[in-house]
Amino acid sequence: xxxxxxxxxxxxSRRAQEIAPFHVMELMARAAALEATGHDIVHMEVGEPDFPxxxxxxxxxxxxxxxxxxxxxxxxxxxxxxxxxxxxxxxxYGIALPASRVVVTAGGSGALLLALGALVNPGDEWxxxxxxxxxxxxxxxxxEGQAKAIVVGPENRFQPTPEQVASHWTAHTRGALFGSPSxxxxxxxxxxxxxxxxxxxxxxxxxxxxxxIYHGLTYGGCDESVLTYSQQACVVQSFSKYFNMTxxxxxxxxxxxxxxxxxxxxxxxxxxxxSTPAQHAALAAFLPETRAxxxxxxxxxxxxxxxxxxxxxxxxxxxxxxxxxxxxxxxDISAFSGDSFAFASRLLDEAGIAATPGLDFGNADPARYMxxxxxxxxxxxxxGIARLEKMLGR
Amino acid sequence: xxxxxxxxxxxxSRRAQEIAPFHVMELMARAAALEATGHDIVHMEVGEPDFPxxxxxxxxxxxxxxxxxxxxxxxxxxxxxxxxxxxxxxxxYGIALPASRVVVTAGGSGALLLALGALVNPGDEWxxxxxxxxxxxxxxxxxEGQAKAIVVGPENRFQPTPEQVASHWTAHTRGALFGSPSxxxxxxxxxxxxxxxxxxxxxxxxxxxxxxIYHGLTYGGCDESVLTYSQQACVVQSFSKYFNMTxxxxxxxxxxxxxxxxxxxxxxxxxxxxSTPAQHAALAAFLPETRAxxxxxxxxxxxxxxxxxxxxxxxxxxxxxxxxxxxxxxxDISAFSGDSFAFASRLLDEAGIAATPGLDFGNADPARYMxxxxxxxxxxxxxGIARLEKMLGR
Numbered sequence: 001x002x003x004x005x006x007x008x009x010x011x012x013s014r015r016a017q018e019i020a021p022f023h024v025m026e027l028m029a030r031a032a033a034l035e036a037t038g039h040d041i042v043h044m045e046v047g048e049p050d051f052p053x054x055x056x057x058x059x060x061x062x063x064x065x066x067x068x069x070x071x072x073x074x075x076x077x078x079x080x081x082x083x084x085x086x087x088x089x090x091x092x093y094g095i096a097l098p099a100s101r102v103v104v105t106a107g108g109s110g111a112l113l114l115a116l117g118a119l120v121n122p123g124d125e126w127x128x129x130x131x132x133x134x135x136x137x138x139x140x141x142x143x144e145g146q147a148k149a150i151v152v153g154p155e156n157r158f159q160p161t162p163e164q165v166a167s168h169w170t171a172h173t174r175g176a177l178f179g180s181p182s183x184x185x186x187x188x189x190x191x192x193x194x195x196x197x198x199x200x201x202x203x204x205x206x207x208x209x210x211x212x213i214y215h216g217l218t219y220g221g222c223d224e225s226v227l228t229y230s231q232q233a234c235v236v237q238s239f240s241k242y243f244n245m246t247x248x249x250x251x252x253x254x255x256x257x258x259x260x261x262x263x264x265x266x267x268x269x270x271x272x273x274x275s276t277p278a279q280h281a282a283l284a285a286f287l288p289e290t291r292a293x294x295x296x297x298x299x300x301x302x303x304x305x306x307x308x309x310x311x312x313x314x315x316x317x318x319x320x321x322x323x324x325x326x327x328x329x330x331x332d333i334s335a336f337s338g339d340s341f342a343f344a345s346r347l348l349d350e351a352g353i354a355a356t357p358g359l360d361f362g363n364a365d366p367a368r369y370m371x372x373x374x375x376x377x378x379x380x381x382x383x384g385i386a387r388l389e390k391m392l393g394r
Numbered sequence: 395x396x397x398x399x400x401x402x403x404x405x406x407s408r409r410a411q412e413i414a415p416f417h418v419m420e421l422m423a424r425a426a427a428l429e430a431t432g433h434d435i436v437h438m439e440v441g442e443p444d445f446p447x448x449x450x451x452x453x454x455x456x457x458x459x460x461x462x463x464x465x466x467x468x469x470x471x472x473x474x475x476x477x478x479x480x481x482x483x484x485x486x487y488g489i490a491l492p493a494s495r496v497v498v499t500a501g502g503s504g505a506l507l508l509a510l511g512a513l514v515n516p517g518d519e520w521x522x523x524x525x526x527x528x529x530x531x532x533x534x535x536x537x538e539g540q541a542k543a544i545v546v547g548p549e550n551r552f553q554p555t556p557e558q559v560a561s562h563w564t565a566h567t568r569g570a571l572f573g574s575p576s577x578x579x580x581x582x583x584x585x586x587x588x589x590x591x592x593x594x595x596x597x598x599x600x601x602x603x604x605x606x607i608y609h610g611l612t613y614g615g616c617d618e619s620v621l622t623y624s625q626q627a628c629v630v631q632s633f634s635k636y637f638n639m640t641x642x643x644x645x646x647x648x649x650x651x652x653x654x655x656x657x658x659x660x661x662x663x664x665x666x667x668x669s670t671p672a673q674h675a676a677l678a679a680f681l682p683e684t685r686a687x688x689x690x691x692x693x694x695x696x697x698x699x700x701x702x703x704x705x706x707x708x709x710x711x712x713x714x715x716x717x718x719x720x721x722x723x724x725x726d727i728s729a730f731s732g733d734s735f736a737f738a739s740r741l742l743d744e745a746g747i748a749a750t751p752g753l754d755f756g757n758a759d760p761a762r763y764m765x766x767x768x769x770x771x772x773x774x775x776x777x778g779i780a781r782l783e784k785m786l787g788r
Contacts (some may be wrong), residue, residue, distance in 0.1 A: 011568070011601050015537070016512040016656035019663055052462030061671070062456050068446030070641035106500055106643070109666050118410040122516060122538055138663040143409070144516055144538050174405070207405050247464035247670030249500070262410035269413055269532040272503050275669050276641030277455070 019138045024356045027344060031354040042384035044372045045354040047183070048246040049301075049327070053281070054293040057245065060284035061277050070276050075267040076260075077104025077252075078279045084286050085252055095227050103253040103263055104274045108213040108238035111253035112139045112177075115209055115234045117270070118255075118262045119175060120145035127168055127176035127201075129160050130362030131330070131369070133183045133211065140177070148173070151364040154320030158185040158330065159193065162200035169204055176201050179211035181218060181325025184361045184371040186305075188324045191224045198230040208233040213251065216242030216294070218325035219302040232256045239278075241326070242294060243285045248278040301327055304374035304381060311385045312372065315394055329372045330358075336392060340370045351387040413532045418750045421738055425748040436778035438766045439748040441577070442640040443721070447675070448687040451639065454678035455671050464670050469661040470654075471498025471646075472673045478680050479646055486610075489621050497647040497657055498668045502607040502632035505647035506533045506571075509603050509628045511664070512649075512656045513569060514539035521562055521570035523554055524756030525724070525763070527577045527605065534571070542567070545758040548714030552579040552724065553587065556594035563598055570595050573605035575612060575719025578755045578765040580699075582718045585618045592624040602627040607645070610636030610688070612719035613696040626650045633672075635720070636688060637679045642672040695721055698768035698775060705779045706766065709788055723766045724752075730786060734764045745781040 024045055031041045052058075076082065079099070086099040105111040112135070120126065122144035128136045130149035137147035150168050152158045160178055178197065180189035189197070194210075201208040210226040212235050226233045238251035255263055267273075284290055308329055313319060318332035337343040340357040347353045356373070358366030374381060418439055425435045446452075470476065473493070480493040499505040506529070514520065516538035522530045524543035531541030544562050546552045554572055572591065574583035583591070588604075595602040604620040606629050620627045632645035649657055661667075678684055702723055707713060712726035731737040734751040741747045750767070752760030768775060 011513060011599075012653065012656045013511065013513055013515050013537070015515070016660055019659050021659050022662055025662075048466055053459075053464045055462065058459050058462045058464075062459055065447075065452050065456055065459075068449065068452045070447045070452075070639065072442055072640050107666060109664060113664055117407065117536060119405060119407055121407050121409070135663045142511060142660075142664065143407070143536075205405075245464065246466050247667070249665075249667070249669045259406065262406045265413050265415050266410055266536075268416055268419075269529045270503060270507055270536065271643075272501060273641070273643070275643045275672065277671055278669065 015142055019141060020134070022134065023341070023359050027348060027354060031348060034348070034352070040352055041348070042353045042380050042387065043376055044374070044384060045356045046373055046375045048375060049241065049244045049297070050375050050377065051244045051297050053245050053248070054285075054290045056284045056287050056290045057243070057281045061281035064280035065277060072273045073276055073279060075271065075273050076264055077102070077274055078283070081279050081283055084283060088286055089225070089227065093225050093228060095225060097227065097254065100260060101254055101257065103255060103260075103267065104279060105251045105253050106271055106274050107240060107249040108211070108236050108251040109135070110271060110274065111236040111238070111251045112136070112211075113270070114263050114266050115236060115253055115255070116140060116143055116145070117266050118259055119207055121174070123172060124174040125170060125172045126174060127160070127165060129158070129178060129182070130364045131158065131184055131358060131366070132361060133179055134360050136177050136211070149362065149364065153365070157187040157321040158182060159187055159189055160197065162196040165197060165200035173204070173206060175207035175209065177209040177211065181214040183214065183326055184328050184356070185321055185330040186323030186326045186328045187321050188218055188222050190222050191228065194224060194226050195229040198226060198233060202230065202232060209236060210234070211236045213238040214241050214326035217298060217301060217327060219305055220324065227254060234259070239282050239285060242298070243282075244294070244297065245278070245282070245285070248275065248281060250274060250278040250282055301374065304378055305329070307378060308372060308374050308381055308385070315385070315389055315392060327374050329374070330369055331372060332368055333370055334368055339367050341367070344370060347388070347391070351391040353384050353387060409536055409538075413535060414528070416528065417735070417754050421742060421748060425742060428742070428746070434746055435742070436747045436774050436781065437770055438768070438778060439750045440767055440769045442769060443635065443638045443691070444769050444771065445638045445691050447639050447642070448684045450678045450681050450684045451637070451675045455675035458674035459671060466667045467670055467673060469665065469667050470658055471496070471668055472677075475673050475677055478677060482680050483619070483621065487619050487622060489619060491621065491648065494654060495648055495651065497649060497654075497661065498673060499645045499647050500665055500668050501634060501643040502605070502630050502645040503529070504643075504665060504668065505630040505632070505645045506530070506605075507664070508657050508660050509630060509647055509649070510534060510537055510539070511660050512653055513601055515568070517566060518568040519564060519566045520568060521554070521559060523552070523572060523576070524758045525552065525578055525752065525760070526755060527573055528754050530571050530605070543756065543758065547759070551581040551715040552576055553581055553583055554591065556590040559591060559594035567598070567600060569601035569603065571603040571605065575608040577608065577720055578722050578750070579715055579724040580717030580720045580722045581715050582612055582616050584616050585622065588618060588620045589623045592620060592627060596624065596626060603630060604628070605630045607632040608635050608720035611692060611695060611721060613699060614718065621648060628653070633676050633679060636692070637676070638688070638691065639672070639676070639679070642669065642675060644668060644672040644676055695768065698772055699723070701772060702766060702768050702775055702779075709779070709783060709786060721768050723768070724763050725766060726762055727764055728762055733761050735761070738764060741782070741785070745785040747778050747781060
């Protein structure tokens with residue numbers, strides 16, 4: 001019998017070879033190993049809310065499941081849920097959106113897969129930000145496109161400008177994929193910025209995809225959707241973050257009229273349909289009693305942000321752009337280290353704190369930054385800060 | 395304001411333009427319209443079991459959900475579920491399979507997406523069968539590969555042979571994706587055939603992917619997995635069919651050792667993780683009480699197959715290969731029509747029967763065949779046969 005490994009490594013597609021893993025996974029594995037030997041770890045690396053799914057949503061799922069009739073839905077999702085999502089745009093943003101343009105997906109990930117699958121041809125260039133959500137460039141790579149990074153920094157709150165879109169645009173550019181609130185920086189695009197980016201992309205014949213999966217989780221700032229400024233943009237959204245439904249794997253995609261049919265064909269073939277129990281659960285996500293729970297949690301997220309932001313500044317971190325949304329603070333660590341990966345390692349080993357080094361979000365200046373997630377309660381955040389203070393000898 | 399449609403149709407990727415819709419959807423829409431106006435339709439087009447999810451599986455999900463803690467799992471799935479699936483291979487097939495090679499996925503669709511994403515480079519050729527599961531060629535197309543059809547017919551029970559693999563193999567061929575039990579024909583590959591196909595593909599340096607999503611649903615024939623004959627093949631499996639869990643969107647992929655890491659990276663980036671409630675539900679799928687329910691249902695599927703097969707033969711259809719598994723009968727309609735699409739239309743309008751024309755399964759000889767699914771109970775099947783008999787004037 002021949003060794004199975006050798007011939008098969010070469011069979012792995014270039015795509016799969018080139019796609020980078022999450023570097024934080026290595027740290028998380030070490031964190032888990034430390035926990036297994038009795039160490040206490042403060043988790044500030046996790047990109048999901050610590051809250052349980054709101055009770056009305058859970059109850060809706062349990063009620064639906066009682067019958068056991070858990071069959072496929074149509075590929076675009078339950079009509080009632082598509083209408084509920086469209087209604088949410090009317091109610092929350094004042095945007096009249098036909099339910100036909102709402103595609104229910106397997107999480108924000110499924111929405112990105114369908115949008116980029118329906119838009120990216122091999123060799124096409126798509127603009128993304130550095131730093132940004134790391135999977136974005138891998139989705140583009142998956143469909144043989146090329147992600148072209150716009151390096152964004154503190155000078156514009158880590159968000160791209162129309163001028164940058166113009167200067168990065170080539171004959172091969174077909175669109176842009178940006179995010180607001182941003183992961184990893186938590187910064188939010190204002191209305192005039194959304195309008196400017198829309199015009200910059202669409203005047204060049206391109207498509208703008210806006211990742212709005214952290215919408216709802218903003219703290220006093222703007223919470224405008226790109227749909228206010230364009231009916232031709234695509235919006236990626238999710239029940240994971242604001243709605244606290246990560247594990248259900250449910251999200252949605254808003255597409256222009258002309259994309260509905262191509263996206264439906266892709267969805268039929270690649271997914272068949274999104275999860276039926278998750279869709280029935282999500283029907284309860286827009287109920288007033290659920291929204292009340294979510295708004296109370298948003299208040300708590302804001303308190304955590306305020307606490308963590310103040311404490312990191314007090315300890316000597318630089319926070320170059322005010323984090324206004326999501327549940328992340330992107331901190332400049334140069335006062336302590338020139339290597340965020342080594343610093344993250346030291347944080348874990350010496351202080352029992354897990355946090356994500358910049359390396360997972362881009363290549364421009366990753367050694368300078370770390371992402372701290374406030375997806376754990378105030379008491380634990382305070383414990384983390386106390387340990388950090390001790391480690392830094394402040 | 396400019397019309398949104400014109401510029402955006404050109405933005406749709408070639409991939410999305412080329413992927414074909416399911417033709418049966420058009421018929422299903424007409425069937426739904428007929429039902430809405432009070433007509434009774436016998437559904438023999440549906441590719442999912444009519445049974446509810448087994449009660450122990452539903453109860454496991456409801457118990458899990460009670461806490462509301464529905465967070466992400468690891469990208470490859472819950473370790474306990476991966477072990478349960480590996481245990482199923484030991485128990486059911488006598489195959490020792492390390493749980494590390496089990497990847498839990500978003501349905502069989504997610505398994506196909508990950509397997510082909512990890513294997514297909516642009517321009518690569520992959521062998522598939524015609525007729526076969528229509529999405530197979532679209533998954534390959536999605537990753538810019540080319541599906542090359544092996545036309546299979548009654549002479550070999552609609553299954554490919556090693557000789558056909560040899561004659562279709564070119565310098566660009568990288569593998570083959572076959573299915574057993576087959577959709578749409580229900581025919582099953584025997585052990586020596588699995589061995590022959592494995593050798594034909596692997597001796598040429600290719601990878602064999604076996605779609606085994608209808609495994610468990612066989613009626614007296616062989617139920618061997620390709621894993622008995624190769625540790626280098628990939629297996630696509632699902633909780634949808636035998637386990638009656640379609641709407642949960644859960645399946646699995648077995649990969650050789652060397653593919654685990656590339657598939658994990660793809661899964662992290664494209665899916666994050668499979669549905670958490672579905673995974674907890676599936677932990678109960680292998681319980682003895684669940685298996686007892688499923689085996690009783692298998693007996694019922696067999697009774698339906700026996701009934702429908704006998705009746706279709708009696709009415710003058712030709713069934714050129716004995717359907718031994720899944721829940722499909724692929725019937726030659728040439729005694730009645732030379733155009734299965736027109737015949738399907740007539741069946742719907744004149745007899746109130748929905749069934750799937752061959753066109754959805756390939757291009758070789760689709761006008762000659764229709765797929766009848768026995769995913770409705772014996773009483774309804776009998777009603778359908780009575781109507782069919784009347785329509786045919788027999």
